[in-house]
Amino acid sequence: xxxxxxxxxxxxxxxxxxxxxxxxxxxxxxxxxxxxxxxxxxxxxxxxxxxxxxxxxxxxxxxxxxxxxxxxxxxxxxxxxxxxxxxxxxxxxxxxxxxxxxxxxxxxxxxxxxxxxxxxxxxxxxxxxxxxxxxxxxxxxxxxxxxxxxxxxxxxxxxxxxxxxxxxxxxxxxxxxxxxxxxxxxxxxxxxxxxxxxxxxxxxxxxxxxxxxxxxxxxxxxxxxxxxxxxxxxxxxxxxxxxxxxxxxxxxxxxxxxxxxxxxxxxxxxxxxxxxxxxxxxxxxxxxxxxxxxxxxxxxx
Numbered sequence: 001x002x003x004x005x006x007x008x009x010x011x012x013x014x015x016x017x018x019x020x021x022x023x024x025x026x027x028x029x030x031x032x033x034x035x036x037x038x039x040x041x042x043x044x045x046x047x048x049x050x051x052x053x054x055x056x057x058x059x060x061x062x063x064x065x066x067x068x069x070x071x072x073x074x075x076x077x078x079x080x081x082x083x084x085x086x087x088x089x090x091x092x093x094x095x096x097x098x099x100x101x102x103x104x105x106x107x108x109x110x111x112x113x114x115x116x117x118x119x120x121x122x123x124x125x126x127x128x129x130x131x132x133x134x135x136x137x138x139x140x141x142x143x144x145x146x147x148x149x150x151x152x153x154x155x156x157x158x159x160x161x162x163x164x165x166x167x168x169x170x171x172x173x174x175x176x177x178x179x180x181x182x183x184x185x186x187x188x189x190x191x192x193x194x195x196x197x198x199x200x201x202x203x204x205x206x207x208x209x210x211x212x213x214x215x216x217x218x219x220x221x222x223x224x225x226x227x228x229x230x231x232x233x234x235x236x237x238x239x240x241x242x243x244x245x246x247x248x249x250x251x252x253x254x255x256x257x258x259x260x261x262x263x264x265x266x267x268x269x270x271x272x273x274x275x276x277x278x279x280x281x282x283x284x285x286x287x288x289x290x291x292x293x294x295x296x297x298x299x300x301x
Contacts, residue, residue, distance in 0.1 A: 009108050009122040014143070015039075021123060027061040027158040028123070028141040035143045035156070044119065047145040047154045052218060052253075059219040060084070061158045064145075065096070065113070073114050075155070082216045084159045085183075087138075090208040116142040117152045137161065184209055186216040193297055194220070196230045218254035225256035225282075227297035229290060232260050233267045257283040257300050259293035 012019040014036050020029070034055055038045035052059060060083035065075040075096040085091075091099060096113060100106040112122050124140040140159050147153030185197040196213045217228060258280070262268045268286055275284060283300070287293040 008125050009112060010125075011120065011122050014121055023139075024123065025061075025139050025158070025160040027058040027160045028139060030055060030058045031062070031141065031143065031156070031158050043150070044144045044146050044152060047147065047156075050145065050156060053222050053224065056219070056222040058158060061160050063157055063159060065155045065157075067117055067153055067155070068095070073110070073117075075113055078154070080211075080215065081159075082212060082219060085212055085215070087159070087161060090212060092208070092211050112140070112142055113155065116144055116155050119144060119152075183212050186213055186220070188220055191294065191298075192226070192301070193294055194226055194228045196228060198230065198232045214254050221254060225253055227256050227300060228258045229293045229297065230258060230260045230271075231290070232262050232271050233264065255282045257285075257297060259297050260284065260286050261288070261290050261293050262286065263288050 010021055012021075014032050020032070024032075035045060038049050047064075055062065060081040062079070062081045063077060063084055064079040066078050068074045068076055077091045077094055077096075080090070080092045096109075100109050103110050108124060108126070112124050115122065121141075121143060126138050126140070138159065138161055140157060142155045142157040144152040145154040145156055185195075187195050187197070189195055194217050196217075198209075213228075213230075217226060260271050260275075262271050268288075271286060285293075285296060287296065
């Protein structure tokens with residue numbers, strides 16, 4: 001049975017730390033301080049002024065949404081940190097109305113988004129009852145960002161699970177309740193090449209898993225473009241979810257080039273078919289061995 005989320009809103013003044021709650025999480029504190037430092041001449045920061053390398057310590061908890069035009073307010077998730085994905089699932093490309101369609105039931109959520117666009121800032125605390133995780137205390141902060149027209153076009157925020165009474169973090173409990181073995185492993189080798197491993201568990205290639213990998217790389221690389229090798233020999237097929245290929249400038253900056261390693265003809269054909277259906281902003285080549293892949297990536301450094 002899904003338990004309704006219980007939530008509360010606390011209005012704060014970002015430039016006045018005395019208005020911030022004592023329980024404010026470290027990610028929210030870092031983001032608020034950074035956002036305030038980017039405000040100038042009475043205006044909100046432009047999205048282009050937000051540099052991932054400046055807030056690298058909190059990237060797993062960061063998300064960015066775009067305000068959509070229409071008769072009724074709505075927002076599209078453009079970038080979602082990997083810790084949020086592990087806690088809530090992948091939602092990049094989705095609209096807020098797809099997740100919280102009942103605006104009356106989730107009035108606090110919609111109020112926070114709508115009022116953030118007007119510069120009215122709240123800290124929202126809730127449990128994750130809508131995910132059958134009512135035992136988790138979750139904190140969300142949203143701040144406005146301008147677009148090219150100087151109007152508020154984006155919101156940047158943090159979503160963070162606060163410590164539970166027994167000393168464990170909510171993220172640790174979520175990992176216990178919902179293992180994330182359905183996501184590829186991302187690691188950094190001593191040679192400076194990132195490895196995205198699809199071999200364990202026979203995972204399917206999907207836009208969601210590709211976005212998760214790119215987001216993880218962005219977090220680990222501190223915002224600079226890096227070479228990536230994808231081990232895709234044992235992929236089990238294609239994911240069923242719709243592509244949701246929403247351009248995310250930050251993710252496009254994360255990867256310098258990508259080399260896909262697939263030894264068998266079947267594995268190569270599957271990877272090629274997937275890539276032709278998903279445009280890329282960086283060079284991608286196919287190789288039969290990891291050694292060949294790394295050799296090519298090293299020529300681009």
